[in-house]
Amino acid sequence: MIAKMRKLPRQTRAHQTVDFILDAAAYILAERGLAGFTTNHIAERAGVNISSLYQYFPNKLAILEALQTRHIATPDDGYAQWLERLRDLSLEEVVRSVVDVALEMHAANPTMHRLFLDTLPRQTRHSHDDFEADRIARIAAILLPKSRAGKDPDMMLFITRHALTWVVHEAVCERPEWLTDPAFRKELVALLVNFLRAD
Amino acid sequence: MIAKMRKLPRQTRAHQTVDFILDAAAYILAERGLAGFTTNHIAERAGVNISSLYQYFPNKLAILEALQTRHIATPDDGYAQWLERLRDLSLEEVVRSVVDVALEMHAANPTMHRLFLDTLPRQTRHSHDDFEADRIARIAAILLPKSRAGKDPDMMLFITRHALTWVVHEAVCERPEWLTDPAFRKELVALLVNFLRAD
Amino acid sequence: MIAKMRKLPRQTRAHQTVDFILDAAAYILAERGLAGFTTNHIAERAGVNISSLYQYFPNKLAILEALQTRHIATPDDGYAQWLERLRDLSLEEVVRSVVDVALEMHAANPTMHRLFLDTLPRQTRHSHDDFEADRIARIAAILLPKSRAGKDPDMMLFITRHALTWVVHEAVCERPEWLTDPAFRKELVALLVNFLRAD
Amino acid sequence: MIAKMRKLPRQTRAHQTVDFILDAAAYILAERGLAGFTTNHIAERAGVNISSLYQYFPNKLAILEALQTRHIATPDDGYAQWLERLRDLSLEEVVRSVVDVALEMHAANPTMHRLFLDTLPRQTRHSHDDFEADRIARIAAILLPKSRAGKDPDMMLFITRHALTWVVHEAVCERPEWLTDPAFRKELVALLVNFLRAD
DNA sequence: TATGAATGAGCGTTCATTCAT
DNA sequence: CATGAATGAACGCTCATTCAT
Numbered sequence: 001m002i003a004k005m006r007k008l009p010r011q012t013r014a015h016q017t018v019d020f021i022l023d024a025a026a027y028i029l030a031e032r033g034l035a036g037f038t039t040n041h042i043a044e045r046a047g048v049n050i051s052s053l054y055q056y057f058p059n060k061l062a063i064l065e066a067l068q069t070r071h072i073a074t075p076d077d078g079y080a081q082w083l084e085r086l087r088d089l090s091l092e093e094v095v096r097s098v099v100d101v102a103l104e105m106h107a108a109n110p111t112m113h114r115l116f117l118d119t120l121p122r123q124t125r126h127s128h129d130d131f132e133a134d135r136i137a138r139i140a141a142i143l144l145p146k147s148r149a150g151k152d153p154d155m156m157l158f159i160t161r162h163a164l165t166w167v168v169h170e171a172v173c174e175r176p177e178w179l180t181d182p183a184f185r186k187e188l189v190a191l192l193v194n195f196l197r198a199d
Numbered sequence: 200m201i202a203k204m205r206k207l208p209r210q211t212r213a214h215q216t217v218d219f220i221l222d223a224a225a226y227i228l229a230e231r232g233l234a235g236f237t238t239n240h241i242a243e244r245a246g247v248n249i250s251s252l253y254q255y256f257p258n259k260l261a262i263l264e265a266l267q268t269r270h271i272a273t274p275d276d277g278y279a280q281w282l283e284r285l286r287d288l289s290l291e292e293v294v295r296s297v298v299d300v301a302l303e304m305h306a307a308n309p310t311m312h313r314l315f316l317d318t319l320p321r322q323t324r325h326s327h328d329d330f331e332a333d334r335i336a337r338i339a340a341i342l343l344p345k346s347r348a349g350k351d352p353d354m355m356l357f358i359t360r361h362a363l364t365w366v367v368h369e370a371v372c373e374r375p376e377w378l379t380d381p382a383f384r385k386e387l388v389a390l391l392v393n394f395l396r397a398d
Numbered sequence: 399m400i401a402k403m404r405k406l407p408r409q410t411r412a413h414q415t416v417d418f419i420l421d422a423a424a425y426i427l428a429e430r431g432l433a434g435f436t437t438n439h440i441a442e443r444a445g446v447n448i449s450s451l452y453q454y455f456p457n458k459l460a461i462l463e464a465l466q467t468r469h470i471a472t473p474d475d476g477y478a479q480w481l482e483r484l485r486d487l488s489l490e491e492v493v494r495s496v497v498d499v500a501l502e503m504h505a506a507n508p509t510m511h512r513l514f515l516d517t518l519p520r521q522t523r524h525s526h527d528d529f530e531a532d533r534i535a536r537i538a539a540i541l542l543p544k545s546r547a548g549k550d551p552d553m554m555l556f557i558t559r560h561a562l563t564w565v566v567h568e569a570v571c572e573r574p575e576w577l578t579d580p581a582f583r584k585e586l587v588a589l590l591v592n593f594l595r596a597d
Numbered sequence: 598m599i600a601k602m603r604k605l606p607r608q609t610r611a612h613q614t615v616d617f618i619l620d621a622a623a624y625i626l627a628e629r630g631l632a633g634f635t636t637n638h639i640a641e642r643a644g645v646n647i648s649s650l651y652q653y654f655p656n657k658l659a660i661l662e663a664l665q666t667r668h669i670a671t672p673d674d675g676y677a678q679w680l681e682r683l684r685d686l687s688l689e690e691v692v693r694s695v696v697d698v699a700l701e702m703h704a705a706n707p708t709m710h711r712l713f714l715d716t717l718p719r720q721t722r723h724s725h726d727d728f729e730a731d732r733i734a735r736i737a738a739i740l741l742p743k744s745r746a747g748k749d750p751d752m753m754l755f756i757t758r759h760a761l762t763w764v765v766h767e768a769v770c771e772r773p774e775w776l777t778d779p780a781f782r783k784e785l786v787a788l789l790v791n792f793l794r795a796d
Numbered sequence: 797t798a799t800g801a802a803t804g805a806g807c808g809t810t811c812a813t814t815c816a817t
Numbered sequence: 818c819a820t821g822a823a824t825g826a827a828c829g830c831t832c833a834t835t836c837a838t
Contacts, residue, residue, distance in 0.1 A: 014797085034320060039833060049799050051835080060833065121233055122317045122372070151382055158374065159366050159386055166365030167358050173321070175357065183350055187358055194393035206821090210817080213822060238808060248824045253809065412818085432718060437812060447820045449814080458812065519631055520715045520770070553784055556772065557764050561788060564763030565756050571719070573755065581748055585756055592791035604800090608838085611801060636829060646803045651830060 018056050020046040022070060025063050026115065034119045037064070064124065071112050083138060091146040092193050098139050099188045102164060106172050107179035113172045136161045148198030160192055167191075203261045205254060217255050219245040221269060224262050225314065233318045236263070263323065270311050282337060290345040291392050297338050298387045301363060305371050306378035312371045335360045346395035359391055366390075416454050418444040423465050424513065432517045435462070462522065469510045481536060489544040490591050496537050497586045500562060504570050505577035511570050534559045545594035558590055565589075601659045603652060615653050617643040619667060622660050623712065631716045634661070665723035668709045680735060688743040689790050695736050696785045699761060703769050704776035710769050733758045744793035757789055764788075 024046035029037050039060050043050040057063045082101075086094050106113050116125060140157045150156040167188065171178045178184040208214045223245035228236050238259050242249040256262045281300075285293050305312050315324060339356045349355040366387065370377045377383040422444035427435050437458050441448040455461045480499075484492050504511050514523060538555045548554040565586065569576045576582040606612045621643035626634050636657050640647040654660045679698075683691050703710050713722060737754045747753040764785065768775045775781040 017798095033322065038831080040831085050833090051800085052798055054834070055797080118321045121320045123232060150386065152386075155377070155383060155386055158369070159390055162366045162369040163362040163390060166369070167361045170357070170361040170365070178354070184354060187349065187351075187354055191358055191362060191390070191394045194396075195390045198389070198393075208822090210821060212816090216822080237806085239806080249808090250810080250825075251823055254822075259808070415819095431720065436810080438810085448812090449821085450819055452813070453818075516719045519718045521630060548784065549780055550784075553775070553781060556767070557784055557788055560764045560767040561760040564767070565759045568755070568759040568763070576752070582752060585747065585749075585752055589756055589760060589788070589792045592794075593788045596787075596791055606801090608800060610837090614801080635827080637827080647829090648804080648831075649802055652801075657829070 014056075017046075017048055017052060020048060021053055021056065021063065022067055025067050026112070029064075029067070029119055030111075030115050034121075034124075037119075039063070064120075068116060068120075068125070071109060071116075079135075083142075086139065086142050091143065091196060092189070094139070094143055094146065095192050095196070096185075096189050098136070098143075099164065099185055099192070102168050103179050103185055103188075106168055110172050110176040110179060113169075114176070117169055117173055136164070143196065147196035150198070156196070160196065163195075164188065164192060203257070203264055205257050205261075208255065213255075216245075216247050216251055219247055220252055220255065220262065221266055224266050225311070228263075228266070228318055229310075229314050233320075233323070236318075238262070263319075267315060267324070270308060270315075278334075282341075285338065285341050290342070290396060291388070293338070293342055293345065294391045294395070295384075295388050297335070297342075298363065298384055298391070301367050302378050302384055302387075305367055309371050309375040309378060312368075313375070316368055316372055335364070342395060355395070359395065362394075363387065363391060412454075415444075415446055415450060418446060419451055419454065419461065420465055420468060423461050424510070427462075427465070427517055428509075428513050432519075432522070435517075437461070462518075466514055466518075466523070469507060469514075477533075481540075484537065484540050489541070489595060490587070492537070492541055492544065493590045493594070494583075494587050496534070496541075497562065497583055497590070500566050501577050501583055501586075504566055508570050508574040508577060511567075512574070515567055515571055534562070541594065546596060554594070558594065561593075562586065562590060601655070601662055603655050603659075606653065611653075614643075614645050614649055617645055618650055618653065618660065619664055622664050623709070626661075626664070626716055627708075627712050631718075631721070634716075636660070661717075661721065662723050665713060668706060668713075669723075676732075680739075683736065683739050688740070688793060689786070691736070691740055691743065692789045692793070693782075693786050695733070695740075696761065696782055696789070699765050700776050700782060700785075703765055707769050707773040707776060710766075711773070714766055714770055733762070740793060753793070757792065760792075761785065761789060 021042060024042045025037070028041050028045055032041070037060075039053060040050055042063065043053045046053070053063075057066065082097075086097060089097070137157070140160065143160070144153055144157065147156070168179075171184065175184075204217075208217050220241060224236070224241045227240050227244055231240070236259070238252060239249060241262065242252045245252070252262075256265065281296075285296060288296070336356070339359065342359070343352055343356065346355065367378075370383065374383075419440060422440045423435070426439050426443055430439070435458075437451060438448060440461065441451045444451070451461075455464065480495075484495060487495070535555070538558065541558070542551055542555065545554070566577075569582065573582075602615075606615050618639060622634070622639045625638050625642055629638070634657070636650060637647055639660065640650045643650070650660075654663065679694075683694060686694070734754070737757065740757070741750055741754065744753070765776075768781065772781075
């Protein structure tokens with residue numbers, strides 16, 4: 001968010017402007033899709049002049065990225081601690097915790113998550129997934145030692161990661177109510193635990 | 200492919216033209232993404248006049264859809280028979296068979312599959328997935344009786360379906376070589392069987 | 399109609415083709431206006447191939463002209479005789495006769511006449527009016543000697559001619575039922591007779 | 598002119614742009630007819646970017662309408678007063694006054710009036726004539742009581758209105774010099790007075 | 797800092813017309 | 818004689834972006 005912005009807003013008024021723009025951008029993206037996602041429309045909807053928009057964002061893509069970035073919780077200290085605590089838990093407890101986090105993350109603002117999943121092609125989709133991947137990778141590093149010894153740990157990791165991610169993603173799009181349903185959480189845990197624990 | 204075409208090519212020359220157009224469309228989509236997917240570029244690349252393009256396709260979207268349709272194997276008689284034969288198999292055997300089919304389908308032309316997954320947003324993606332969904336749904340109807348009794352069969356089905364689909368999709372995009380790797384197939388089977396068979 | 403056609407249809411089948419084309423042209427003109435009056439649409443509506451159309455008409459304009467020509471009664475022998483007979487009548491009788499002819503001409507196919515008046519700009523409107531003008535001019539040559547001596551006979555003629563023509567035209571467009579109403583005819587006669595006769 | 602514009606020009610520079618566009622539009626319409634009346638040509642001739650044109654006019658038709666509107670004198674207070682004064686005049690004086698106004702209106706800018714009459718089909722012609730119709734209708738309300746009692750007053754009105762309008766229109770197109778010729782005015786008055794006063 | 801005005805490249809699409817069969 | 822296929826020029830219009838106030 002910082003990296004790609006032309007200049008940082010120094011006054012609160014400017015902060016507002018940026019927020020207006022991003023809100024408008026979200027609205028436009030939702031309402032008219034990626035094709036209708038035009039700087040002119042965004043500016044108009046935001047009630048700011050198109051030139052003002054370009055004062056904060058160097059180009060259209062930057063808006064899209066800022067939009068995505070705004071909805072990813074940046075990992076903080078709490079995260080590191082949480083990660084640390086996982087080490088001492090059982091496989092099932094770890095998985096349960098991970099699944100919980102994934103569900104919570106998406107349950108927080110499912111419409112926004114869905115927006116990106118629905119309108120953006122894979123290529124355009126922002127680091128979001130990278131972030132997630134990274135986190136899950138770290139977690140996996142904790143998980144693997146607790147799991148059966150598969151031939152190719154990378155492969156197990158890959159499957160675990162994407163199965164979880166995408167089943168949640170599909171739920172975001174098609175069964176958002178499940179995101180807070182304990183039964184769903186239980187099934188997800190079953191899916192992963194049984195896979196990792198092995199036969 | 201037929202449905203959405205403006206008029207059917209009658210002469211072989213015309214058939215060629217349509218093929219050129221679709222080939223070019225694939226090329227353009229791969230090379231410049233959905234944003235660069237313009238009728239003018241497609242026509243130019245195809246070496247046909249833009250008007251010829253519009254003689255066969257009523258608009259841009261139709262080309263995209265034709266492109267997707269061209270790469271879906273239409274279920275045939277063999278499919279029905281195969282489906283029938285599943286009934287008498289064990290859970291594990293059924294899953295194995297299903298996973299095999301999924302892998303084969305994508306292994307056949309992974310670049311093409313990836314093309315769509317990478318460049319098209321969910322919304323634009325054609326019935327392909329619907330097809331797949333339908334098939335997997337039928338299969339699931341066979342699978343469920345052989346599985347543990349979950350609280351919500353719909354949920355189990357949902358998870359099974361998307362876990363398989365998307366792990367394969369991600370493999371298409373990032374580990375295409377796995378599509379023919381027996382180890383990958385074995386892990387996938389493990390994922391699903393252990394989930395369905397229960398805890 | 400003959401003059402501008404590329405080749406004369408020799409067989410009855412060809413005659414039909416030409417008729418189909420003109421019928422379709424009329425339909426298209428009525429339904430989509432002059433802007434939608436395209437050779438492709440006409441051919442399609444006529445059920446003939448576009449190339450066949452071009453075998454009979456050298457270009458689009460020719461169709462439009464043929465269409466207009468088809469609906470002008472070409473002056474024949476009866477006309478000359480009728481004209482001759484006018485010479486011996488009184489002013490009022492002549493005017494009555496002229497008004498009758500004008501009304502009959504337009505009453506015959508008012509929708510067609512209206513079509514041209516509504517959709518074609520003055521410039522594009524075919525010789526129709528020229529024809530009419532010519533006839534009315536001849537008639538005027540008979541009328542004038544029977545009328546008062548105005549300062550500028552050309553002017554009187556101009557006014558008489560256009561007043562009649564356009565009042566009828568407007569009636570065609572907005573009060574087609576008047577075209578056969580004796581009261582309307584009587585008023586038109588009054589308009590012209592009182593103008594020509596008097597003070 | 599205001600109604601159909603996308604946004605109002607705020608700076609004088611913008612005002613100029615709009616004027617340039619309308620001037621160019623008039624030129625193009627005159628020079629190449631309605632068929633050649635393309636937004637690209639207009640913009641080029643106006644020396645402004647095509648996008649600027651679209652910033653002020655939502656589409657091609659709007660330009661045409663603005664062009665027509667620009668040349669209709671909007672009825673003002675003077676008009677109402679003039680109308681009032683007619684009430685106390687004799688039939689002949691009223692008609693004379695009305696004819697005068699009609700002639701003056703068209704004499705003011707005959708080429709412009711001709712432009713519309715020649716190039717635009719009836720359907721496309723703007724409210725101009727409606728305006729005129731409305732005014733003449735009001736006037737007719739004053740005229741009729743002073744006239745003979747015809748069977749169908751609506752019919753008399755119709756004839757009076759269109760005879761005047763179209764004879765003037767034809768004069769605009771073919772005898773513009775007559776618009777200021779007292780003889781022409783006298784003949785027009787004769788046409789209408791003798792019709793209304795009756796036989 | 798924010799606004800109105802301007803711009804050029806390009807897009808999707810249709811048209812009148814001609815060529816090959 | 819009639820058809821299917823092809824073509825190039827043009828059209829209306831929008832986009833992301835920059836300049837002048």
